[in-house]
Amino acid sequence: MNTQPGVFTGALKMDEVPIMQLRARLKSEIGDGNRLGLLTAADGADGHQLLTLIIQTQSGGVSLLNSPLPHDAVSYASLTPDLPQAHWFEREIADLWGIRPVGHPRLKSLVMHDSYPTDLFPLAEHVTAATARKRSRRAPYRFTVVQGNGVFEVPVGPVHAGIIEPGHFRFSCLGEVIENLEIRLGFVHRGLEERLTRCDWRMMNYLVEAASSDTAAANATAHAFAMENLCSVPAAPDVRKMRYACIEIERAACHIGDLVGICTDLGFGAGGTAFSALRGDVLGVAELLTGTRFMTSVIVPFAHKYMPAKPLLIEATRRLRTCSSQLRSILPLLLNNGAAIERMEGMGDIKTSLARDFGLVGPAGRASGIAYDVRKVIAQPEYEQVEWQPPTYFEGDVFARTRVRAEEAIVAMELAADMVSRITSSHEPDSSPATLPANSVGVGIVEAWRGELIHLVMTDSHGRVSRYKIKDPSFNNWTALSIAVRGRLLSDFPLCNKSFGLSYSGTDL
Amino acid sequence: MLPSLLNYLKSPRCTADEIFPDLSAANRGLPAITSAPCTHGEGCTLCADGCPTKAIELPTDEKPEVALDLGKCVGCGHCMRVCPTKTIVTSRSTRTAVKRREDLVLRAGRPTLNVDAAHSPFKQSVVVRYVSTGDNATDLEVAACTNPIFDASRFGIHFTASPRFADVLLVAGPAPLAMQEPLCQTLHAMGQPRVIIAVGAQAISGGMFCGGYANANGVSSVLQPDVWVPGNPPHPWMILHGLLLAMGHPLALHT
Ligand code: SF4
Numbered sequence A: 001m002n003t004q005p006g007v008f009t010g011a012l013k014m015d016e017v018p019i020m021q022l023r024a025r026l027k028s029e030i031g032d033g034n035r036l037g038l039l040t041a042a043d044g045a046d047g048h049q050l051l052t053l054i055i056q057t058q059s060g061g062v063s064l065l066n067s068p069l070p071h072d073a074v075s076y077a078s079l080t081p082d083l084p085q086a087h088w089f090e091r092e093i094a095d096l097w098g099i100r101p102v103g104h105p106r107l108k109s110l111v112m113h114d115s116y117p118t119d120l121f122p123l124a125e126h127v128t129a130a131t132a133r134k135r136s137r138r139a140p141y142r143f144t145v146v147q148g149n150g151v152f153e154v155p156v157g158p159v160h161a162g163i164i165e166p167g168h169f170r171f172s173c174l175g176e177v178i179e180n181l182e183i184r185l186g187f188v189h190r191g192l193e194e195r196l197t198r199c200d201w202r203m204m205n206y207l208v209e210a211a212s213s214d215t216a217a218a219n220a221t222a223h224a225f226a227m228e229n230l231c232s233v234p235a236a237p238d239v240r241k242m243r244y245a246c247i248e249i250e251r252a253a254c255h256i257g258d259l260v261g262i263c264t265d266l267g268f269g270a271g272g273t274a275f276s277a278l279r280g281d282v283l284g285v286a287e288l289l290t291g292t293r294f295m296t297s298v299i300v301p302f303a304h305k306y307m308p309a310k311p312l313l314i315e316a317t318r319r320l321r322t323c324s325s326q327l328r329s330i331l332p333l334l335l336n337n338g339a340a341i342e343r344m345e346g347m348g349d350i351k352t353s354l355a356r357d358f359g360l361v362g363p364a365g366r367a368s369g370i371a372y373d374v375r376k377v378i379a380q381p382e383y384e385q386v387e388w389q390p391p392t393y394f395e396g397d398v399f400a401r402t403r404v405r406a407e408e409a410i411v412a413m414e415l416a417a418d419m420v421s422r423i424t425s426s427h428e429p430d431s432s433p434a435t436l437p438a439n440s441v442g443v444g445i446v447e448a449w450r451g452e453l454i455h456l457v458m459t460d461s462h463g464r465v466s467r468y469k470i471k472d473p474s475f476n477n478w479t480a481l482s483i484a485v486r487g488r489l490l491s492d493f494p495l496c497n498k499s500f501g502l503s504y505s506g507t508d509l
Numbered sequence B: 001m002l003p004s005l006l007n008y009l010k011s012p013r014c015t016a017d018e019i020f021p022d023l024s025a026a027n028r029g030l031p032a033i034t035s036a037p038c039t040h041g042e043g044c045t046l047c048a049d050g051c052p053t054k055a056i057e058l059p060t061d062e063k064p065e066v067a068l069d070l071g072k073c074v075g076c077g078h079c080m081r082v083c084p085t086k087t088i089v090t091s092r093s094t095r096t097a098v099k100r101r102e103d104l105v106l107r108a109g110r111p112t113l114n115v116d117a118a119h120s121p122f123k124q125s126v127v128v129r130y131v132s133t134g135d136n137a138t139d140l141e142v143a144a145c146t147n148p149i150f151d152a153s154r155f156g157i158h159f160t161a162s163p164r165f166a167d168v169l170l171v172a173g174p175a176p177l178a179m180q181e182p183l184c185q186t187l188h189a190m191g192q193p194r195v196i197i198a199v200g201a202q203a204i205s206g207g208m209f210c211g212g213y214a215n216a217n218g219v220s221s222v223l224q225p226d227v228w229v230p231g232n233p234p235h236p237w238m239i240l241h242g243l244l245l246a247m248g249h250p251l252a253l254h255t
């Protein structure tokens, strides 16, 4: 059954697809232009099952497929050979459940580091003695070795030079040129999905906000929609406007923040200064509307907390419009700057075909010709009041990604101003149910600033949350970064990296 | 070149002149405890019931006052909003860093944060090595300290890529298992004397992550911080307060 997540349409049901048929089904779905939203596992009545979420890019609906593994089975035929975008999903499943995708071209751990016991598969709960016997221990991590005359390795991280998250980059270089980059993440794996099934469901919003805490508003919104979808309780119109306005403000602040980073990596200090002052102004609007610069603790399922009074809404609308016109006026400093363009043009390019194979999302996808934007695909009336199109380019280089992000920031502030100006009351509605429905599932999908963000929640026969999955947009995009820098100079890596602006904690969870 | 120069000349000075101003009136702030008597005796449990991190301990016979642990507080605003007696209120002060973990536990007898003037090995200037362990909002607020608004360098605070040059290890995030060894290695690469600062509720207590298989229970499971900066994430002024407190800077000591 198909339904539109984020827009209340009633209970979401799962279709059972036998595991033997899953590969063919996905191949045809993706071939038809649909998207693999996420692939994960859960515990079923009789052992493990694979869950696949497909997004119909034409109709804006989703379908959720459930493929039980045979009793006690801990392996299945890998989907990656046909579907390259499944490769990290399958590694994650292997890490957290000990389920082996047989035939995966590069199976190694993704989030479970060698510091964990090799027989710890933290999300596999209902494991029979037979399953436990069949599961093999996690193998120690081995980097791909590039051999050849004069090839040497440059290890970078986990502690990086700048004020950013930890991760490890293993460059294999020939002279200054990068032959291969292997990205080793998982350093900030905090066991988030396990924590979510342990905490009171009324407190889950605080935990999802910390999934990638620079994306608090989008995570809280996807969570709220997932919970409302689970309970078949629609959100009030003003609540929806406020949530989307927060996501748009977050988008503007983060894109402008990364423009600062791009200026810094270009050695263009004057540009960085101008953008960072503007970022402060945008955060000031966030503070005005929600009480914090990162808009935490206000977006909750079934309600909205601290709904601002009308004068604050008017003030916020005015300031958002000022920020947007200011960004328009300072953007040429970077985008019409010959020296900057020279560094960005043609750098770290990703072709459309590759972007499609790996299922790239968000600004990185749109810079490579993939127009997919959740805000356009899944009908949301809040986004239809203003005439706008997601900027799309085909070059796929640093310059294209920078332009997409800059133009999106301008649109985001205009959209937010429009939504905020349409909020009619400061009443805080609350339609929280007393309990969650049993054996149900809910999905929330939003376009976070990095791209498509999906939350999936499932309950057991007692109405307890038994599985919670977050798919951060970065999860789809990391591979593209490692491909974009092949054949480039080592010194161009920071700029390429910043143009993608990916989240480590959102990926590691 | 010319447009950049023009913009540069046209834009007003944006550096904040007031040091440690209170947060704006719109900001939710952090909770503070007053001496107004709590009505828990008559059955009120409103604050503790809605606290996501169980930061609030209600009075008992042995401990007759409410205790609120800012090291666990994620700043959700619930307790300040619901307390009928104004025992828990809002504080918008940005001088929030402390030197002892127990000083983050607020009680009626000790309502405000205690900033003692204990000596610091550094005075005029410190070089900081920042390590993030999974809280990228705090990364952004630490980075904001270096922007022209907050301008950390005017206080003699500089960030470095190499722990070899660093005086201060500034750590954010809940320090999950896979980051514990890199964190220790970074510390051991630093010279002496050195100071460790835990920045943000996640670094102090693990925040909402506390208690899972990833051991994301905060920095103190592997290091002993000398300065603690509450907040989720802390405002850049709060982070600067922690750094200046670590320096024993007079600006950090007046309350
Ligand atoms: S503001 Fe802090 S102490 Fe108060 S309820 Fe929220 S998390 Fe708990």
Ligand code: SF4
Residues within 6 Å of the ligand: B037, B038, B039, B040, B044, B045, B046, B047, B048, B058, B066, B082, B083, B084, B085, B086, B087, B088
């Ligand atoms: S809400 Fe206020 S009065 Fe009630 S228990 Fe908490 S501190 Fe006491």
